[in-house]
Amino acid sequence: MTKKSPSPETVKAWGRLMRVSRQLVEKTEDRLKAAGLPPLAWYDVLHELAEAGEGGLRPFELIDRVLLAQYNVSRLLARLEADGLVEKLPVSDDGRGQTVRITPSGREMRRRIWAIYGASIADLMGDRLSAKDLETLAGLLARLRDPPTSD
Amino acid sequence: MTKKSPSPETVKAWGRLMRVSRQLVEKTEDRLKAAGLPPLAWYDVLHELAEAGEGGLRPFELIDRVLLAQYNVSRLLARLEADGLVEKLPVSDDGRGQTVRITPSGREMRRRIWAIYGASIADLMGDRLSAKDLETLAGLLARLRDPPTSD
DNA sequence: TCCATATAGATGCAATTGCATCGATAGGGA
DNA sequence: TCCCTATCGATGCAATTGCATCTATATGGA
Numbered sequence: 001m002t003k004k005s006p007s008p009e010t011v012k013a014w015g016r017l018m019r020v021s022r023q024l025v026e027k028t029e030d031r032l033k034a035a036g037l038p039p040l041a042w043y044d045v046l047h048e049l050a051e052a053g054e055g056g057l058r059p060f061e062l063i064d065r066v067l068l069a070q071y072n073v074s075r076l077l078a079r080l081e082a083d084g085l086v087e088k089l090p091v092s093d094d095g096r097g098q099t100v101r102i103t104p105s106g107r108e109m110r111r112r113i114w115a116i117y118g119a120s121i122a123d124l125m126g127d128r129l130s131a132k133d134l135e136t137l138a139g140l141l142a143r144l145r146d147p148p149t150s151d
Numbered sequence: 152m153t154k155k156s157p158s159p160e161t162v163k164a165w166g167r168l169m170r171v172s173r174q175l176v177e178k179t180e181d182r183l184k185a186a187g188l189p190p191l192a193w194y195d196v197l198h199e200l201a202e203a204g205e206g207g208l209r210p211f212e213l214i215d216r217v218l219l220a221q222y223n224v225s226r227l228l229a230r231l232e233a234d235g236l237v238e239k240l241p242v243s244d245d246g247r248g249q250t251v252r253i254t255p256s257g258r259e260m261r262r263r264i265w266a267i268y269g270a271s272i273a274d275l276m277g278d279r280l281s282a283k284d285l286e287t288l289a290g291l292l293a294r295l296r297d298p299p300t301s302d
Numbered sequence: 303t304c305c306a307t308a309t310a311g312a313t314g315c316a317a318t319t320g321c322a323t324c325g326a327t328a329g330g331g332a
Numbered sequence: 333t334c335c336c337t338a339t340c341g342a343t344g345c346a347a348t349t350g351c352a353t354c355t356a357t358a359t360g361g362a
Binding site for chain 2: 004005006007009010011012013014016017018019020021022023024025026027067118119121122123124125126128129131133134135136137138140141142143144145146
Binding site: 059070071073078096097098 | 339340341342343
């Protein structure tokens with residue numbers, strides 16, 4: 001059986017993507033840490049819950065949105081709840097599940113994280129590429145997404 | 152004091168980059184796991200050591216190349232050594248340090264990982280973008296790198 | 303030479319992650 | 333109704349990571 005082998009350009013682009021994405025995450029996490037704020041994953045969850053509004057979200061709905069494993073979502077939610085940033089509500093029509101809703105202090109935390117996170121994004125990406133280049137980049141990345149959606 | 156805020160296009164491109172890079176890593180790690188092979192980080196180290204040749208590398212030289220923290224490199228090398236994939240040699244002119252060299256079975260492991268990893272790269276990236284698009288992507292990513300090298 | 307400081311690498315301990323599995327409810331067919 | 337299987341979410345335990353610190357050697361200046 002034959003093995004598929006990537007072209008040199010593919011390997012180069014792959015390497016860049018791996019390295020750059022890790023650098024960007026790392027730098028952003030460092031800034032959050034320096035500001036005494038929780039990690040990016042907390043923001044992701046708070047963001048999704050804020051978008052979802054008062055209805056909240058079921059934990060399993062969070063899984064695909066934040067790209068975390070089920071057990072990680074379960075435990076992250078436990079930490080967020082312990083910190084009073086989200087609340088869990090029993091859901092009437094499914095005795096197994098629950099609905100998770102962001103609290104006011106969760107919204108406040110989200111704002112505080114965004115102050116740093118947004119600045120980091122602007123700094124590391126917005127300041128380095130033109131609007132046109134950003135569109136190009138987003139378009140190319142879209143073609144690598146899991147469900148090869150057109151968008 | 153004013154907070155810098157990213158443009159919508161910046162946020163969109165950032166989101167794509169975060170999500171896509173994580174998906175690609177995850178899928179690749181899954182394939183390696185399914186093949187009973189060690190994680191990507193092992194490949195990275197073995198690759199750097201293979202490139203370095205017989206002279207090997209000092210652990211601190213690996214740190215920047217593989218983007219791992221010092222203690223992670225230290226422990227990863229311990230695991231690789233335990234598996235006989237690398238060997239540590241005392242270095243004559245610096246009593247604190249050591250030189251790490253890849254062993255034959257380390258090279259063999261590198262080949263085995265590449266069979267899967269390379270196919271994954273081809274599959275997830277090479278098959279989805281043209282050579283021209285790959286160049287464009289690599290070029291855009293280059294501008295986001297840490298030392299904003301021109302390349 | 304002697305000391306102060308810097309650098310290389312390892313490690314104890316706590317937190318997080320991964321893996322496997324569990325308990326509980328849903329849902330669907332016989 | 334009664335199973336059988338699928339889904340939701342949690343959790344015990346092992347592996348890994350992060351953080352702080354440690355030991356040992358190097359280096360440079362007094």
